[in-house]
Amino acid sequence: MSEATEALERAYRDEWTTLVAVLAGQLGGDVGLAEETVADAFAAAVVEWPARGVPARPGAWLTTVARRRAIDRLRREATRSAALDRLETLMRDDDTTADAPEPPDRSGIDDDRLRLLFTCCHPALALEARVALTLRVVAGLEVAGVARALLTAETTMYQRLGRAKKKIKAARIPYRVPAAPELSDRVHGVLHVIHLVYNEGHVASAGDDLVRVDLCREALRLGRLVAELLRDDAEALGLLAFLLLTDARRAARTDAEGVPVSLEDQDRGRWDAELIAEGTEVLGRALGHRSPGQFQVQAAIAALHAEAPHWDATDWPQIAALYGELARLVPSPVVTINRAAAVAMADGPHVGLAVLDGLVVDDRLERYQPLHATRAELLARAGDHDGAAAAYRRAIELTENAAERTALEARSRRGGTGR
Amino acid sequence: MKYMLLLRFELDAGPAEGTPEFDAEMAKWGEVMGELAQTGSMIAAHGLDTEATATTVRVRDDEALVTDGPFAETKESFFSYIIIDVPDLDTALGWAKKMPNVTYGSVEVRPLSAHEQDA
Numbered sequence: 386m387s388e389a390t391e392a393l394e395r396a397y398r399d400e401w402t403t404l405v406a407v408l409a410g411q412l413g414g415d416v417g418l419a420e421e422t423v424a425d426a427f428a429a430a431v432v433e434w435p436a437r438g439v440p441a442r443p444g445a446w447l448t449t450v451a452r453r454r455a456i457d458r459l460r461r462e463a464t465r466s467a468a469l470d471r472l473e474t475l476m477r478d479d480d481t482t483a484d485a486p487e488p489p490d491r492s493g494i495d496d497d498r499l500r501l502l503f504t505c506c507h508p509a510l511a512l513e514a515r516v517a518l519t520l521r522v523v524a525g526l527e528v529a530g531v532a533r534a535l536l537t538a539e540t541t542m543y544q545r546l547g548r549a550k551k552k553i554k555a556a557r558i559p560y561r562v563p564a565a566p567e568l569s570d571r572v573h574g575v576l577h578v579i580h581l582v583y584n585e586g587h588v589a590s591a592g593d594d595l596v597r598v599d600l601c602r603e604a605l606r607l608g609r610l611v612a613e614l615l616r617d618d619a620e621a622l623g624l625l626a627f628l629l630l631t632d633a634r635r636a637a638r639t640d641a642e643g644v645p646v647s648l649e650d651q652d653r654g655r656w657d658a659e660l661i662a663e664g665t666e667v668l669g670r671a672l673g674h675r676s677p678g679q680f681q682v683q684a685a686i687a688a689l690h691a692e693a694p695h696w697d698a699t700d701w702p703q704i705a706a707l708y709g710e711l712a713r714l715v716p717s718p719v720v721t722i723n724r725a726a727a728v729a730m731a732d733g734p735h736v737g738l739a740v741l742d743g744l745v746v747d748d749r750l751e752r753y754q755p756l757h758a759t760r761a762e763l764l765a766r767a768g769d770h771d772g773a774a775a776a777y778r779r780a781i782e783l784t785e786n787a788a789e790r791t792a793l794e795a796r797s798r799r800g801g802t803g804r
Numbered sequence: 805m806k807y808m809l810l811l812r813f814e815l816d817a818g819p820a821e822g823t824p825e826f827d828a829e830m831a832k833w834g835e836v837m838g839e840l841a842q843t844g845s846m847i848a849a850h851g852l853d854t855e856a857t858a859t860t861v862r863v864r865d866d867e868a869l870v871t872d873g874p875f876a877e878t879k880e881s882f883f884s885y886i887i888i889d890v891p892d893l894d895t896a897l898g899w900a901k902k903m904p905n906v907t908y909g910s911v912e913v914r915p916l917s918a919h920e921q922d923a
Contacts, residue, residue, distance in 0.1 A: 464922055509859040509893060511872040548856050552872070555857040556915050559892035 389435040396443040397427060401525035402610070404444065406497035408451055409504075411475060413468045414560030416504055417550025418455055420522045426450035452476055498523075499614050500560045506575040507558045514549035515578050516585075521546055523610075524603045534600050535585065572615060576624045576680060579607045583628055601632055612667065622671035623681030629664030630687035633657040645792040649696045661691045682711045701731035718750050722759050734766040754783040758793060765799075773797075806847065810882070815854070850887065851917040858914040859893065861900040863907050870897060874912050887916070 401423065409419035426447045440446035452472055459469040505518040513535075520531045532542035552558070563571040586600025605628050612625040637651040646652075668684045686707045693699040708724035721744055729737025741760055750756060761776035777797035784790040819825035840846045858874045876882075883905075890896050893913070900911040915921070 507893075508870040509872060509897070514872065552857050555853050555918070556859065556913075557892045559894050563894070 392439040400444045406501040410497045416553050422451040422454040425454045499562050506578045519578050619671045619674035619676040620678040620680050623684050626664045626668035626684035629660050633660035643788050679714045705731040726759050729763050734763045737763045754780050853915040853917050860912050862910045
């Protein structure tokens with residue numbers, strides 16, 4: 386790899402979020418203009434760096450180019466804006482000259498990155514727009530990459546992002562960290578978006594592969610960023626711990642053909658010990674804040690699985706109790722289904738089935754594949770092979786992911802006939 | 805008697821900006837608004853930004869539900885409007901949440917058009 390390409394990739398990886406965040410602040414919160422002009426600056430670097438050499442301070446070079454582009458675009462607008470005045474002043478007092486030392490205080494940058502996250506995850510934007518904006522604007526994925534990651538046509542993704550960026554500007558979604566009364570809700574909103582990004586990568590809702598590594602990687606990067614920026618927030622740490630402990634199992638979750646391997650059958654030697662150690666350490670810090678929340682509970686469950694040397698050594702009573710706690714914090718049928726599976730392991734399949742029977746199954750839940758897969762598993766363990774076979778059939782019907790279907794068919798052959 | 809006129813159109817219907825038809829329509833707007841003002845009947849008139857910039861607020865069980873877009877329930881009827889001048893959307897949403905109907909109806913928060921913002 387040439388020196389210029391290497392420098393470009395490093396700048397993209399290390400500087401993108403900061404460049405967009407700082408420029409958006411200088412533009413009075415116009416996140417769209419900041420993202421587009423920083424992208425322009427990188428496009429210019431692709432042409433200029435290989436030809437003229439890598440600048441001494443790549444970040445400063447990119448900042449200057451992005452600002453110039455933003456000034457050009459603002460000058461073309463009919464009215465003179467405060468953003469234009471501010472940028473022109475900044476360019477005059479140029480604080481990015483090549484020989485000036487890097488500013489030692491990075492706390493302003495941290496604030497800007499937080500503002501960027503909170504703006505991209507603002508509840509006045511549709512959830513799918515928040516996910517797309519977070520991937521594009523905060524994580525710096527190319528639009529084509531975001532479209533691929535979220536299984537959306539590229540033109541649709543351009544429209545979705547364009548509409549969201551226009552709304553941020555036109556409706557004046559504030560570029561700031563929310564104040565105390567709403568802060569915890571809004572932090573949860575940001576964590577929720579990152580969790581969604583991970584989940585979409587962890588079990589791709591459609592397509593042929595079970596896991597989409599690119600999305601998992603971006604979610605982890607975002608999780609680390611948020612945990613770094615909100616270091617005193619127990620749930621931000623909890624989410625990072627959960628992502629690390631879950632991602633640690635990734636290599637073992639599919640076999641050589643890409644077919645999912647259930648937790649029970651996974652080769653635990655293939656779990657990533659480094660990620661588990663890091664996740665456990667982060668979880669410890671989260672719990673130290675004594676401010677419980679759903680992500681910490683989920684991380685604690687993942688940690689118990691990670692600790693168990695083999696399936697039979699799993700601390701099921703503890704896991705069942707944690708699912709009970711999760712059901713109290715965020716009641717949902719999905720949590721109940723997981724709790725049923727854990728209770729079945731702790732107290733026997735009949736007890737788990739009784740938990741499932743407590744669910745009110747409406748049309749939407751009836752189409753939720755894991756309900757049937759879990760019921761099938763428990764029925765098989767309870768010795769009801771006909772019931773298990775029927776439940777497996779329904780689960781297979783409902784599965785859109787090819788790899789997952791193959792795994793269910795295999796389990797059905799095992800469980801539907803008794804092992 | 806005081807009345808409110810609610811003006812609607814379907815996006816992309818009507819003449820496109822930059823065409824002679826558009827200019828002709830703008831002249832017509834100028835004419836009719838001028839005529840209205842001259843009679844002394846005009847109280848207020850403002851253009852709104854597009855529906856894509858709207859946010860709807862509801863409060864149910866003490867929980868604020870903020871959604872992107874206008875999305876009023878079809879049975880909900882439009883009964884009042886309030887124009888406020890505040891620093892940003894969060895402040896506007898804060899006021900929206902205080903409207904008594906927000907617990908059983910909804911409040912749509914829509915910016916006035918960019919042209920009105922500068923005026």
